[in-house]
Amino acid sequence: MECVFGFEGDGFVLLATDTSAVQSIVVQKTTEDKIMILDSHKLMALTGESGDRVQFSEYIQKNVLLYQFRNGIPLSTAAAANFTRGELAQALRKSPYMVNMMIGGFDKDTGPSLYFLDYIATLHKVEKGALGYGAYFILSLLDKYYHKDLSLSSALDLAYKCIAEVRSRLVVSPPNFVIKIVDKDGARELEWRKTVEDIAAIPAE
Template identity: 70%
Template sequence: MECVFGMVGNGFSLVVADSSAVHSILVHKSNEDKIMILDSHKLMGASGEAGDRAQFTEYVQKNVALYQFRNGIPLTTAATANFTRGELATALRKNPYMVNIILAGYDKETGPSLYYIDYIATLHKVDKAAFGYGSYFSLAMMDRHYRKDMTVEEAVDLADKCIIEIRSRLVVAPPNFVIKIVDKDGAREYAWRESVKDAPVSNI
């Protein structure tokens, strides 16, 4: 029952993801961070098989860092999106990654942007996007309330409306979500929306 969604506002991009690590009918943990900070001004929200998600997002993160180390300049968000798509397309013919990605970034020249990349290497630049079962409700809410000139506060309020809708309508809804933002000041964690706390680990 994974859910990842994002949107572009006035001078920023926002990505929201559930934080449940699930296998079959078991919830292993409810504080899994599924939004990776690729570099100072890029976020990658991912959904899919846990192993593929972790391996592929780390692979992209390290290659983005390698490019900057070798060339002295960071990849743009568009270049990162195309690199990610290329790697998914190459893997598709060998050993495909079951991972869907929302890539958000901020570039000095072009401002904020958001890219939709699915597991069969489809790439689109969009204003809003969502993956997972929660996408049925989050996309509906964003279609109704989204505006391109939204402030951070308005976008977070809309994200909260999406989270409430997902929690109230999905039979098995993820309880916790993480919200991250990228703007001219960089990529950072903004807030958590938690309704369940993981129990402390016993020393026994």
């Protein structure tokens, strides 16, 4: 029951994901951060198989940083999104990664931008979007309340509405969410919305 959503605001992109690591009917942890900081001004929020999600996001992050080290300039958000799309498309014909993602970034020349990318390498530039089972409810809320000139406080209020809707509507709803933002000051974590804490493992006697 994974959930990823994001949208552009006035000079920023906000991304949020649930933080549950699930295997079959077992919740393994509720503190899994599914939003990767690609570089100082880019974020990637992912949903999908745990192994594919971690391996693919780390591969993209390292290659984005490698490009910057080799060339002395970072990739733009559009270039990073298209590079990611190319790698996903290439893997699709060999050993596909079962991941869907949203990539957000901030560029000095173009400002904030957000990209939607699914597991079959379909790339779209969007202003708002959602992935996973929570998207069935979040997209309707975004259609009603979203506008591009959202302030940060208004964007957070909208994110809280989306999280509350997912928690109340899904049969098996994720309890915790992480929210991150990228703007002219860089990519960073804003907050965790928690309703449960993981129980520490009982030590063996």
